[in-house]
Amino acid sequence: MKYAFFPGCVLEGAAKENYIATTAVAKALGIELVEIPGWTCCGASHVQDVDDLAATAINARNIALAEQMNMPLLTVCNTCTLMLRKAKAKLDGGQKEKINGILAKADLQYQGTSEITHLLWVLLKDYGLDKLQAAVKRPLKGLKVAGYYGCHILRPPALMDFEDFANPQSLEKLIASLGGQPVEFGHRLKCCGFHATYTAEPDMIAITGQTNQSAVEAGADCMVTPCPLCQMSLDMNQPEGQAAVNCHQEMPVLHLAQLVGLALGLSPEQLGINRHIAGREVIQAKIK
Amino acid sequence: MRQITYIVTRFDGVKSFTQTYTFPHQPGKTLLWGLITIKETLDSSLAFTAACRAAVCGACAIRVNGQAFLACETPLDGILDRFGDTLTIEPLQNFPVIRDLVVNWEPKAERLAAANTWLKPQDNFSAKEGCKQSVADFKKITPQINCILCGACASECSKLSANSDDFLEPFTYSKVWKFVADSRDKDAAARVKAIVDKGLWKCLHCVECVTKCPKGLAPGEDIARLRQMSIKMGYTDNPGARHAKAFLQDIEDTGRLNETKLSLRTIGMIGSIGKLPFALRLLRRGKLNPLHAPSKVKGHEQIKAILKAVRESEQ
Numbered sequence: 066m067k068y069a070f071f072p073g074c075v076l077e078g079a080a081k082e083n084y085i086a087t088t089a090v091a092k093a094l095g096i097e098l099v100e101i102p103g104w105t106c107c108g109a110s111h112v113q114d115v116d117d118l119a120a121t122a123i124n125a126r127n128i129a130l131a132e133q134m135n136m137p138l139l140t141v142c143n144t145c146t147l148m149l150r151k152a153k154a155k156l157d158g159g160q161k162e163k164i165n166g167i168l169a170k171a172d173l174q175y176q177g178t179s180e181i182t183h184l185l186w187v188l189l190k191d192y193g194l195d196k197l198q199a200a201v202k203r204p205l206k207g208l209k210v211a212g213y214y215g216c217h218i219l220r221p222p223a224l225m226d227f228e229d230f231a232n233p234q235s236l237e238k239l240i241a242s243l244g245g246q247p248v249e250f251g252h253r254l255k256c257c258g259f260h261a262t263y264t265a266e267p268d269m270i271a272i273t274g275q276t277n278q279s280a281v282e283a284g285a286d287c288m289v290t291p292c293p294l295c296q297m298s299l300d301m302n303q304p305e306g307q308a309a310v311n312c313h314q315e316m317p318v319l320h321l322a323q324l325v326g327l328a329l330g331l332s333p334e335q336l337g338i339n340r341h342i343a344g345r346e347v348i349q350a351k352i353k
Numbered sequence: 354m355r356q357i358t359y360i361v362t363r364f365d366g367v368k369s370f371t372q373t374y375t376f377p378h379q380p381g382k383t384l385l386w387g388l389i390t391i392k393e394t395l396d397s398s399l400a401f402t403a404a405c406r407a408a409v410c411g412a413c414a415i416r417v418n419g420q421a422f423l424a425c426e427t428p429l430d431g432i433l434d435r436f437g438d439t440l441t442i443e444p445l446q447n448f449p450v451i452r453d454l455v456v457n458w459e460p461k462a463e464r465l466a467a468a469n470t471w472l473k474p475q476d477n478f479s480a481k482e483g484c485k486q487s488v489a490d491f492k493k494i495t496p497q498i499n500c501i502l503c504g505a506c507a508s509e510c511s512k513l514s515a516n517s518d519d520f521l522e523p524f525t526y527s528k529v530w531k532f533v534a535d536s537r538d539k540d541a542a543a544r545v546k547a548i549v550d551k552g553l554w555k556c557l558h559c560v561e562c563v564t565k566c567p568k569g570l571a572p573g574e575d576i577a578r579l580r581q582m583s584i585k586m587g588y589t590d591n592p593g594a595r596h597a598k599a600f601l602q603d604i605e606d607t608g609r610l611n612e613t614k615l616s617l618r619t620i621g622m623i624g625s626i627g628k629l630p631f632a633l634r635l636l637r638r639g640k641l642n643p644l645h646a647p648s649k650v651k652g653h654e655q656i657k658a659i660l661k662a663v664r665e666s667e668q
Contacts, residue, residue: 078610078640078645079612079641103651103652106600106603106609108600108601109600112601113577114580114584114593115600116663116667118663118666122659122662122663126659167666168659170659170661171652171654171659217560222564231435232435254419255511255559256561258557261555261558263592264592264593265512265555268512268555271515301634301635302631339638340638340640342634342638342640
């Protein structure tokens with residue numbers, strides 16, 4: 066199993082621990098990740114607000130680079146996945162010739178041979194949960210995990226068609242296969258507000274607080290999300306979020322790869338959990 | 354015999370409560386059929402709105418297991434496959450409830466009207482000649498014309514749920530875009546100018562509206578179209594426009610996001626000082642490195658060439 070790895074910008078910065086965890090987990094599972102040389106920012110759900118064609122063209126380049134490697138493109142961020150899949154849908158839906166005219170200026174060509182996938186989907190569909198379960202060295206026995214999907218791995222369903230947007234189950238199945246106990250909670254399909262961090266900050270803070278409170282009230286020990294942007298929003302803003310809803314119990318928010326890594330026997334440090342703001346000690350205490 | 358259960362959130366004008374109704378399954382029915390069955394056979398006091406039964410009038414949108422659906426056009430069997438034979442039925446969110454599943458549209462209609470969502474015909478049109486439009490121009494606005502004002506987008510909108518004071522219903526942005534893009538309208542510039550201050554940059558990008566619209570509209574994308582137009586018209590002195598432009602600039606400069614500079618560029622020095630406790634928290638955990646600036650990615654000259662070609666093709 067070999068993938069053209071598209072880390073996304075935040076894995077080089079504030080969510081570097083997700084780079085550490087993803088590469089460690091891939092290595093442990095025998096999934097080969099080859100980082101795409103020269104990948105660029107996907108546009109982060111913002112660039113289309115300035116120039117839609119530019120958003121499509123830069124992602125056509127990203128996909129073309131993966132095609133040169135002759136591998137499917139693997140992301141670990143919901144928004145990167147959406148931006149790349151949106152560009153691919155436009156290319157396959159009639160813009161290929163036009164965009165290839167633009168890519169030709171950079172001696173590149175989009176062909177349509179590389180799928181855009183996400184680590185969560187790869188673990189379920191390509192790797193398989195049976196195989197993952199067999200690789201578990203430290204079952205997450207008794208760990209109550211609230212699966213938080215994040216918007217852009219489900220919506221819009223026309224582009225993100227891996228599972229039912231209204232009642233997805235992939236995270237719950239994954240948590241169970243790692244030996245953990247999936248926890249249903251009210252906010253599992255809601256938005257974290259990350260993309261309006263600067264434009265609607267009070268809303269984003271309130272949402273952070275409500276989401277963590279929702280997980281606390283459902284009895285979760287931690288949350289897990291396939292999106293580093295959700296993770297950052299729910300973790301880094303947690304002190305303000307707690308104050309906004311007057312719920313002061315810390316809620317660790319794990320990246321998907323971190324949860325898998327813990328079950329594979331890696332230590333919290335090896336997975337960069339020491340870089341988190343909230344609930345580091347909770348994870349240390351729960352993982353023995 | 355297979356039984357279906359609707360757990361309905363009811364409201365009698367004073368208090369809210371849930372009531373459980375169980376009735377025999379029939380194949381090939383709709384969500385609305387279930388409500389009508391309850392009213393006709395179990396409880397005539399259950400209040401809901403529905404009229405056309407053909408996804409035209411927009412009266413029957415409700416929430417099922419926390420998601421908005423148009424009751425008349427949604428096959429019940431598909432919903433049961435998704436959620437099982439017991440469903441929770443609620444009125445739309447983000448609307449005042451009048452009774453049971455009936456919501457009050459009046460405040461929404463007022464907000465819609467305040468956004469001037471009617472045609473301002475160009476001066477060359479007359480009552481005698483009418484407001485003619487080519488087929489091609491009509492097709493440009495067909496998706497937005499299909500809105501039936503069912504309220505599903507407003508119900509699911511994450512921003513409205515957080516705070517509706519500084520944001521409009523998603524359908525309103527789609528309607529505003531429709532008139533901006535309508536070849537018969539004379540007020541496009543004034544419409545864009547007005548909408549910038551009516552929450553245009555406050556959308557959270559949750560894509561709920563696009564997902565839940567039963568008529569295939571994409572209000573979130575109409576918001577993006579209005580944003581593009583506002584930037585073209587020079588309305589760039591706001592955090593939203595600065596933030597979006599910063600991403601494109603970073604792609605052009607190096608290929609990747611410069612997180613350290615993002616706050617300064619979006620909300621300026623004063624705004625960024627307000628975020629100091631947050632920044633210090635990140636520094637302490639190694640999540641923010643003020644010294645880190647991305648260097649140019651491999652193939653940076655390709656990006657330059659691509660963005661140059663994009664700009665040329667748009668001229």
